[in-house]
Amino acid sequence: IVFGPVPWLVTVPSIAIIGREITMSAVREWAASQNGKLSKAVAVNSLGKWKTATQMIALTILLASRDSSFERLLPSGIGLLYVSAGLSIWSLVVYMRQIMRVLLKK
Numbered sequence: 479i480v481f482g483p484v485p486w487l488v489t490v491p492s493i494a495i496i497g498r499e500i501t502m503s504a505v506r507e508w509a510a511s512q513n514g515k516l517s518k519a520v521a522v523n524s525l526g527k528w529k530t531a532t533q534m535i536a537l538t539i540l541l542a543s544r545d546s547s548f549e550r551l552l553p554s555g556i557g558l559l560y561v562s563a564g565l566s567i568w569s570l571v572v573y574m575r576q577i578m579r580v581l582l583k584k
């Protein structure tokens with residue numbers, strides 16, 4: 479109801495963020511069972527920190543915007559959720575590229 483003609487507006491970045499988190503947990507668990515170089519390849523980077531920071535701020539804004547006095551914050555909450563989803567995918571690609579580099583050197 480809130481998003482009218484675009485009900486998927488929050489669903490799409492949410493699925494991207496959740497999918498990335500599940501993928502990264504699995505990849506990290508696998509990397510931890512392999513050699514130290516692989517664990518280093520998936521060590522937290524600053525993109526991951528920005529991803530988490532923007533995600534937390536976006537969620538806070540989205541929750542606050544459910545209150546009628548903060549309703550006008552909704553677009554910025556959605557915008558920030560997309561920024562966070564972008565950083566999620568970007569950091570995932572960075573981790574995967576680092577893993578590939580280690581694996582190809584073997």
Ligand SMILES: O=P(O)(O)OC[C@H](O)CO
Nearest residue numbers: 522523525526527530569
């Ligand atoms: O492991 P990442 O890339 O999801 O980042 C994790 C953290 O939130 C950084 O502190």
